[in-house]
Amino acid sequence: MSDTVPRPTLEAVAARAGVSRATVSRVVNGGDGVREPLVERVRQAVEELGYVPNQAARSLVTKRHDAVAVVIAEPETRVFADPFFALQLRGISKELTAHDNQLVLLLTEGRDDHTRVARYLAGGHVDGALVFSLHVDDPLPELIQGAGVPTVFGGRPGWGDGTRDVVYVDSDNRGGARAAVRHLVGLGRTRVAHITGPLDQTSAADRLQGYRDVMGDADPRLVVESDFTPGGGERAMRELLDRCPEVDAVFAANDLTASGVLRVLRERGRRVPEDVAVVGFDDMVPVAEQSDPPLTTVRQDIEEMGRVMTRLLLRSLDRRNTGGAAPDPVRPAPSGEVLPTTLVRRASA
Amino acid sequence: MSDTVPRPTLEAVAARAGVSRATVSRVVNGGDGVREPLVERVRQAVEELGYVPNQAARSLVTKRHDAVAVVIAEPETRVFADPFFALQLRGISKELTAHDNQLVLLLTEGRDDHTRVARYLAGGHVDGALVFSLHVDDPLPELIQGAGVPTVFGGRPGWGDGTRDVVYVDSDNRGGARAAVRHLVGLGRTRVAHITGPLDQTSAADRLQGYRDVMGDADPRLVVESDFTPGGGERAMRELLDRCPEVDAVFAANDLTASGVLRVLRERGRRVPEDVAVVGFDDMVPVAEQSDPPLTTVRQDIEEMGRVMTRLLLRSLDRRNTGGAAPDPVRPAPSGEVLPTTLVRRASA
DNA sequence: CCGCCTGGCGGGAGCGCTCTCGCCTCCCCT
DNA sequence: AGGGGAGGCGAGAGCGCTCCCGCCAGGCGG
Numbered sequence: 001m002s003d004t005v006p007r008p009t010l011e012a013v014a015a016r017a018g019v020s021r022a023t024v025s026r027v028v029n030g031g032d033g034v035r036e037p038l039v040e041r042v043r044q045a046v047e048e049l050g051y052v053p054n055q056a057a058r059s060l061v062t063k064r065h066d067a068v069a070v071v072i073a074e075p076e077t078r079v080f081a082d083p084f085f086a087l088q089l090r091g092i093s094k095e096l097t098a099h100d101n102q103l104v105l106l107l108t109e110g111r112d113d114h115t116r117v118a119r120y121l122a123g124g125h126v127d128g129a130l131v132f133s134l135h136v137d138d139p140l141p142e143l144i145q146g147a148g149v150p151t152v153f154g155g156r157p158g159w160g161d162g163t164r165d166v167v168y169v170d171s172d173n174r175g176g177a178r179a180a181v182r183h184l185v186g187l188g189r190t191r192v193a194h195i196t197g198p199l200d201q202t203s204a205a206d207r208l209q210g211y212r213d214v215m216g217d218a219d220p221r222l223v224v225e226s227d228f229t230p231g232g233g234e235r236a237m238r239e240l241l242d243r244c245p246e247v248d249a250v251f252a253a254n255d256l257t258a259s260g261v262l263r264v265l266r267e268r269g270r271r272v273p274e275d276v277a278v279v280g281f282d283d284m285v286p287v288a289e290q291s292d293p294p295l296t297t298v299r300q301d302i303e304e305m306g307r308v309m310t311r312l313l314l315r316s317l318d319r320r321n322t323g324g325a326a327p328d329p330v331r332p333a334p335s336g337e338v339l340p341t342t343l344v345r346r347a348s349a
Numbered sequence: 350m351s352d353t354v355p356r357p358t359l360e361a362v363a364a365r366a367g368v369s370r371a372t373v374s375r376v377v378n379g380g381d382g383v384r385e386p387l388v389e390r391v392r393q394a395v396e397e398l399g400y401v402p403n404q405a406a407r408s409l410v411t412k413r414h415d416a417v418a419v420v421i422a423e424p425e426t427r428v429f430a431d432p433f434f435a436l437q438l439r440g441i442s443k444e445l446t447a448h449d450n451q452l453v454l455l456l457t458e459g460r461d462d463h464t465r466v467a468r469y470l471a472g473g474h475v476d477g478a479l480v481f482s483l484h485v486d487d488p489l490p491e492l493i494q495g496a497g498v499p500t501v502f503g504g505r506p507g508w509g510d511g512t513r514d515v516v517y518v519d520s521d522n523r524g525g526a527r528a529a530v531r532h533l534v535g536l537g538r539t540r541v542a543h544i545t546g547p548l549d550q551t552s553a554a555d556r557l558q559g560y561r562d563v564m565g566d567a568d569p570r571l572v573v574e575s576d577f578t579p580g581g582g583e584r585a586m587r588e589l590l591d592r593c594p595e596v597d598a599v600f601a602a603n604d605l606t607a608s609g610v611l612r613v614l615r616e617r618g619r620r621v622p623e624d625v626a627v628v629g630f631d632d633m634v635p636v637a638e639q640s641d642p643p644l645t646t647v648r649q650d651i652e653e654m655g656r657v658m659t660r661l662l663l664r665s666l667d668r669r670n671t672g673g674a675a676p677d678p679v680r681p682a683p684s685g686e687v688l689p690t691t692l693v694r695r696a697s698a
Numbered sequence: 699c700c701g702c703c704t705g706g707c708g709g710g711a712g713c714g715c716t717c718t719c720g721c722c723t724c725c726c727c728t
Numbered sequence: 729a730g731g732g733g734a735g736g737c738g739a740g741a742g743c744g745c746t747c748c749c750g751c752c753a754g755g756c757g758g
Contacts, residue, residue: 009714009715011714019737019738020737021739022737022739023736023737025717033735033736033737035736038737050471052472052473053472053714054713055474056404056406056408056713056715057405057409057715057716057743060409060745061714062715062716062743074439083432086432093454093455093456102453102474103453103455104451104453105419105438106452107439107442107443113446119401122399122401123401123402124356124403230635230639260639263639286579286605290608292612358744358745359745359746360744360745370708371710371746371747374746374747375706375707382706382707383707384706384707402744402745403745405744406745406746407744408745409743409746410744410745410746410747411713411745412713
């Protein structure tokens with residue numbers, strides 16, 4: 001059948017335009033150092049033949065791929081149930097296409113995948129990697145560091161002791177949590193509880209930290225560990241009400257948790273925000289806006305986070321390609337970029 | 350700094366193992382036609398040097414890339430808010446990695462992106478494409494067909510007149526809708542309404558069709574068009590109650606819509622399911638299970654859909670590479686695979 | 699026992715591109 | 729008007745791999 005006609009090569013275009021391969025190459029890659037009339041002739045030949053450069057041939061010599069891997073470690077299924085990654089991917093994708101780079105998606109679950117991913121990255125198929133790994137004990141980041149591929153992490157890696165040569169982008173979880181709790185305190189609430197996320201994730205740990213920044217170690221009964229899910233939020237809230245019925249405010253570690261909290265509160269006949277004020281985290285719009293009452297929450301700009309990660313990575317790739325000479329002796333590589341979070345006031349607090 | 354040591358080449362491995370490049374190549378690609386002792390020696394050399402084949406060089410000669418593009422046309426932002434694509438991607442990713450293929454993700458919004466994607470696909474960077482385009486008037490599918498890349502569509506393409514040479518995988522939206530409505534009728538409901546999705550999406554159109562299969566054209570007041578969102582569901586339900594207060598059952602085109610429906614029903618003091626029974630579609634677990642009351646809905650296996658699409662594509666790529674000779678004269682190419690949907694009974698109907 | 703055939707292995711070409719050279723042209727300065 | 733320099737362009741050498749082909753060894757039949 002349609003055995004896909006052989007695509008035209010540089011050679012063919014050169015012949016058609018009556019110039020050398022080198023000149024066509026120059027034109028295709030920006031056209032510097034070629035005089036206008038020739039440029040025009042080559043452009044036309046390219047057009048007529050429908051020439052598209054063969055990326056494989058190009059990579060073979062340049063050793064660049066104009067491709068970036070996005071690694072999403074996803075041990076638990078539920079992680080994927082929220083639009084978090086979708087938004088990240090959007091931001092990443094936009095930024096990548098703006099710079100003519102491709103996005104190679106690597107989804108992992110389980111150990112075998114880890115080594116597979118590490119091998120792939122070490123294989124030099126991509127120029128860099130954007131890695132999301134939520135859990136502190138995840139071996140993946142270390143493996144990837146070992147692969148020698150420029151990498152930017154999404155979220156503060158748990159194992160980073162601060163001095164490591166790690167580049168990451170994170171939301172200001174701690175600051176956002178502080179803002180949330182302060183808001184609650186500002187409302188005159190005195191029994192402000194916190195239902196945490198899984199504390200082996202740095203985002204959850206940081207939010208707890210922010211809560212403690214404001215509340216100190218106050219009443220330990222007011223902190224209940226949970227798991228970022230609505231069901232977990234329900235369980236935690238029941239436990240909380242049993243332990244400490246006089247609670248008058250809850251800072252839930254994310255919006256999903258908050259939705260569980262609201263449900264239990266309704267079920268127990270507590271009015272929100274009159275009896276108990278509730279603040280969430282994430283500003284997952286469909287959840288937060290549609291909840292009853294609409295949820296006051298801390299917004300983080302997930303898409304922007306993806307964008308920033310990408311920019312960071314591309315910039316470091318650029319450096320590597322141009323002047324690796326001076327490796328910036330003043331501020332070495334390690335750095336984390338922390339994106340602001342903002343409190344969004346709705347009805348629940 | 351660490352200027353990434355040059356990776357070992359086939360040549361290097363060959364030297365180390367004391368054989369020719371060709372032999373190493375043979376071993377790396379399966380080892381047929383090489384005697385055991387040599388295979389072993391080569392394997393060891395590969396191991397010692399940490400050799401990884403250079404995919405670019407390989408593609409250059411084989412003209413295969415072991416990579417598949419996943420194109421997600423996403424005109425509206427909200428599409429991304431539900432876990433639909435995330436699940437698809439999971440299925441696709443699993444199947445792809447099982448066959449040692451990479452996933453190149455192409456997210457699009459807007460016209461410019463369309464031509465960009467078309468160019469990319471036509472550029473022969475990938476072996477095939479998996480395309481999701483929800484709207485009937487989306488020009489993307491046509492563009493992609495034109496690019497001459499083997500393609501499988503996710504969801505029935507709107508412009509397919511049935512006779513076109515199109516391969517797609519879809520859920521049995523129509524059948525699922527029928528099952529939902531029959532269930533409602535079986536409950537003794539006589540005023541069964543349908544709140545549709547955006548009818549320019551085939552899934553929404555098919556669900557409406559399924560509703561009509563059972564209800565005929567009955568009372569036109571019972572069909573309200575909406576947009577797959579909770580807010581849209583609310584508006585539609587209000588309108589429905591105004592138009593036709595005696596409604597005793599609602600089949601919502603998806604779970605998000607159903608959640609809006611439930612909210613309005615609660616607000617208007619109608620009991621679910623006693624006064625009005627409600628059925629959704631999708632079985633988006635977090636929404637359906639957590640709703641109040643838990644939602645009876647039609648489940649579709651999204652992840653499996655991704656898997657099936659991938660299998661279909663890979664199979665056709667295989668054919669192309671091996672014996673394109675006999676293009677299967679009996680059953681030509683065109684085909685759509687329709688995956689079953691099942692009714693999940695919870696409390697709302 | 700010799701020739702032939704089979705099968706394992708090496709040599710070499712070439713995939714389509716980039717990039718370094720070196721030549722040649724044209725322009726500018728003296 | 730002539731010399732020097734700069735810049736435009738072409739030739740050619742690979743990048744790392746696959747695959748075709750041809751050589752050589754070993755096993756068989758005549």
